[in-house]
Amino acid sequence: MADAPIPSRDPASARRGLRAGRTRAAILESAERLFAERGFSAARLEDVAEAVGIRRASLFYYFRDKAELYDAVLADVLGSLRERLASVLLGAGPLAERAEAAVSAWIDFVAARPAFARLLLREVADGSPAHEPPLARHVRPFFELVGRVLAEPGDPLARAAPVDPVNLASVIAGSTVFFVAAMPTLLPGLHFDPLQPERIEAHRREVLGIARRLLGSGES
């Protein structure tokens, strides 16, 4: 995993000492990778601690229990994503352009932080209408954001396209996440790397085409 270091966005970290803040960030980084690779149950706190270079018991100084650590990981990565998409969607310019920029930003985000793709796959698989997964809490504001943008008055696109934002988001999210996470898994022999620039660009073209059709803004 060649991800850039993940800066802690927890506002409370300012109150903590510098060293403690670093340890906390390191725990989050390792935990993100391990939860993504193995899932919540199979990921062992022992391995998280070892990756950070501390003992297992020390983790409980920063997080009350495993579940709280997992929630923190999810909040961290989903917060980054929402921030990114919000700045693109709420910017200036025609809605159609902003929508495409958001799709592009989404793809870049997943490509830059591939552990997120696996986390998302697992969250989706874990959820059920009965037992609402933590993910749902984080996704709601995102859908509201998309809905707000699609409902913007005065834009031709908003009036012309009776888009179901749910449908739109799910197709885009699903194809990208699956593309990034499934290929190395399903084709262990081919050394297929979906993160290669050409692969990513081909995927981007494809997804943008889908988005344009769903948004009703023409075929090309």
Added chain:
Amino acid sequence: MADAPIPSRDPASARRGLRAGRTRAAILESAERLFAERGFSAARLEDVAEAVGIRRASLFYYFRDKAELYDAVLADVLGSLRERLASVLLGAGPLAERAEAAVSAWIDFVAARPAFARLLLREVADGSPAHEPPLARHVRPFFELVGRVLAEPGDPLARAAPVDPVNLASVIAGSTVFFVAAMPTLLPGLHFDPLQPERIEAHRREVLGIARRLLGSGES
């Protein structure tokens, strides 16, 4: 889960008594649901046994251990899928029509057996190029099947479309699986049911459009 009962396709079941065969099939059915809902680690054999109406220890009469049970579940569902797709892809008629029929059959399969969607999401998330997941073993023959069909001589489509079968399959599989599994999870409030006929048909139209474009057989 309102799936139809899953008939055991294990050829060895003919050698077993009728009652034992039924128990084995019931175990596979419950295990499929629980592995799908909770994943390999979090799914408890206790719950599988309870769903079947037997005791945990009795499971080990049919399967040596948890891993073997999981493998059997995967073999069962992936075997059904491959059978289905093979009969469509290897049939008569122009390649373009068979390809579309296969996409349609894929969507019907996932819709009829939604637990499979979650199993697939988890398998993808579990895998890594290093530790090849069981899924890869089952998927290989499927890719070979697709490759064989795409390489058929004499068909105009086969010559006109330099399709990467990997890319094609991943986009189709990813969007469908995500569509079916993610929506009830991500929108617990809306009571969104992706298996509703209209929803499925909308998804089918969309995916067929994607497939046509990837196969180079026109925009509509």
Added chain:
DNA sequence: GTCTATAGAGAGATAGAC
């Protein structure tokens, strides 16, 4: 803040009766 030591629960797997 980080450690060692340990408690305690959960779940997979086995032994052997019926």
Added chain:
DNA sequence: GTCTATCTCTCTATAGAC
């Protein structure tokens, strides 16, 4: 074939020293 009883191991979480 299915059961009860039990073993064993793994992993989370706590207690308390430094």
